[in-house]
Amino acid sequence: MEAPSLSLQTFDMVIFGGTGDLAFRKLLPALFRRFVDGQIAGGSRVIGVAREPLTLAAYRDLAEAALRRAVPEADPGQLRHFLNRLGYHALDVGADAGWTDLSAVCTASGSRLRVFYLSTPPALYAGLCRRLAANGLNGPEARVVLEKPIGHDAKSAAAINGAVGAVFPEARIFRIDHYLGKETVQNLLALRFGNVLFEPLWNAAHIARVQITVAEDMGVGTRGAYYEGVGALRDMVQNHLLQLLCMVAMEPPASLDPEAVRTEKLKVLRALQPLRGSDVARLTVRGQYTAGAAGAGYLQEIGRAASRTETFVALRAALGNWRWAGVPFYLCTGKRLPERVSEIVVDFHAIPHSIFPGVEGAMAPNRLMLRLQPHEGIRLGLMGKYPDSDGMQLRPVSLDMTFADAFGLRPRDAYERLLLDVVRGDPTLFMHRDEIDAAWRWIDPIEEAWDAVVEAPFAYAAGSWGPPEARLFLRPGESPGPLPAAVRSTTLN
Numbered sequence: 312m313e314a315p316s317l318s319l320q321t322f323d324m325v326i327f328g329g330t331g332d333l334a335f336r337k338l339l340p341a342l343f344r345r346f347v348d349g350q351i352a353g354g355s356r357v358i359g360v361a362r363e364p365l366t367l368a369a370y371r372d373l374a375e376a377a378l379r380r381a382v383p384e385a386d387p388g389q390l391r392h393f394l395n396r397l398g399y400h401a402l403d404v405g406a407d408a409g410w411t412d413l414s415a416v417c418t419a420s421g422s423r424l425r426v427f428y429l430s431t432p433p434a435l436y437a438g439l440c441r442r443l444a445a446n447g448l449n450g451p452e453a454r455v456v457l458e459k460p461i462g463h464d465a466k467s468a469a470a471i472n473g474a475v476g477a478v479f480p481e482a483r484i485f486r487i488d489h490y491l492g493k494e495t496v497q498n499l500l501a502l503r504f505g506n507v508l509f510e511p512l513w514n515a516a517h518i519a520r521v522q523i524t525v526a527e528d529m530g531v532g533t534r535g536a537y538y539e540g541v542g543a544l545r546d547m548v549q550n551h552l553l554q555l556l557c558m559v560a561m562e563p564p565a566s567l568d569p570e571a572v573r574t575e576k577l578k579v580l581r582a583l584q585p586l587r588g589s590d591v592a593r594l595t596v597r598g599q600y601t602a603g604a605a606g607a608g609y610l611q612e613i614g615r616a617a618s619r620t621e622t623f624v625a626l627r628a629a630l631g632n633w634r635w636a637g638v639p640f641y642l643c644t645g646k647r648l649p650e651r652v653s654e655i656v657v658d659f660h661a662i663p664h665s666i667f668p669g670v671e672g673a674m675a676p677n678r679l680m681l682r683l684q685p686h687e688g689i690r691l692g693l694m695g696k697y698p699d700s701d702g703m704q705l706r707p708v709s710l711d712m713t714f715a716d717a718f719g720l721r722p723r724d725a726y727e728r729l730l731l732d733v734v735r736g737d738p739t740l741f742m743h744r745d746e747i748d749a750a751w752r753w754i755d756p757i758e759e760a761w762d763a764v765v766e767a768p769f770a771y772a773a774g775s776w777g778p779p780e781a782r783l784f785l786r787p788g789e790s791p792g793p794l795p796a797a798v799r800s801t802t803l804n
């Protein structure tokens with residue numbers, strides 16, 4: 312069953328980078344699914360733009376193959392209708408030639424809403440926006456979507472944001488972080504602010520630690536050229552993990568108004584305690600995968616003899632504000648880990664006193680787990696009485712909810728939600744430039760401290776849970792176990 316959806320105004324979406332991995336694997340399938348659901352109004356167009364000199368028929372063939380892969384259940388009739396909406400325009404966006412033709416293609420549909428989706432290498436964003444403006448394509452009907460990464464530090468991000476901001480007002484710039492489009496992340500808002508149960512407990516007095524884990528089982532694969540010199544901190548923590556941290560830690564916004572939500576997120580980023588110099592050695596662990604059960608090592612994959620690029624990072628962050636003083640936020644992400652899983656785990660404090668004799672060791676503090684992927688869902692860990700036992704024997708039990716089961720609906724892919732939010736003009740789940748700036752300002756000193764030391768990232772075998780040093784670090788004082796704890800302890804499926 313599909314979620315009920317509202318039909319939207321007619322629009323054109325121009326995807327720069329229309330032959331790329333993201334376009335074929337995520338953007339076109341997301342648009343197709345919304346089309347099948349009747350949400351894309353008749354007459355709307357999707358126009359791929361890329362350097363490859365393809366005919367329209369050849370582009371549609373490529374798109375069809377990609378859609379069949381991504382949506383195997385696709386109805387052939389609907390697929391044909393959708394493909395008929397697809398246009399293609401070959402253009403080197405880094406040069407001035409060919410823009411008049413693109414402009415003619417765009418304006419053929421009058422002044423309807425026009426979304427420019429920038430899915431090219433980010434180094435092209437500034438020139439691309441300048442050329443959109445030079446060709447009169449940045450009028451009030453135009454919106455622009457920026458894919459990550461926006462820069463590799465605060466300075467380069469400011470340069471991109473400045474160049475895009477010179478052409479489009481902030482209200483028409485949509486910086487995408489697809490983690491924010493995931494149902495579980497929005498459900499975090501529903502859980503926190505649509506119920507009275509959690510908010511009174513959502514602070515340092517009741518919460519002992521928060522762990523945010525994004526584990527990938529894949530290596531860098533064909534993205535080695537991009538990844539080398541970037542690393543997990545810039546690729547994942549600066550955007551996805553910090554955005555998730557914002558959603559967990561922000562104060563209740565006065566409303567769901569985009570400005571209200573973004574203001575609260577920004578306050579979280581600005582409350583992050585800086586990690587500098589020796590803090591970085593104490594509170595962060597970098598790793599790089601070597602050949603192991605799951606395959607080749609990073610160096611073999613990128614074809615180099617040496618590299619200091621980290622493919623794993625675990626760090627302990629802290630927020631300097633009243634609500635969260637003293638609560639560690641463990642952020643952990645890595646490639647070539649045993650599973651692909653993204654999770655937020657909130658551990659509450661232990662009960663202050665047990666009235667159950669003889670079961671102290673078995674008393675597990677309450678734990679709230681929010682699973683982003685796979686199988687989005689929520690689990691609340693409680694203590695319960697073991698049935699048929701003599702006396703009071705307690706055991707940990709859990710309340711589980713997977714969204715697919717709870718509502719009988721297929722959870723939408725994050726891009727389905729976010730692409731149509733752009734059409735709706737709703738920037739709530741997109742990042743303001745100030746958030747990008749604040750996130751980089753926290754990341755930059757960590758990168759600088761890593762650059763200043765001779766130590767390279769710790770090795771971990773492909774298919775293991777990261778370097779052993781991270782296990783000790785993530786749970787100080789406990790014997791090393793198969794961490795990340797968030798990953799180990801989840802069985803939602």
Ligand code: NAD
Nearest residue numbers: 328329330331332333361362403404405430431458459460
């Ligand atoms: P890709 O290398 O597969 O595709 C790049 C696309 O850009 C191709 O269509 C190519 O023709 C086009 N392009 C490159 N230079 C061009 C030029 N001068 N003129 C016109 N077109 C040009 O890359 P991708 O994986 O699709 O990623 C696209 C963007 O999305 C990048 O910014 C990337 O960082 C970001 N991103 C990708 C993913 C993913 O899963 N692939 C995830 C998150 C973010």
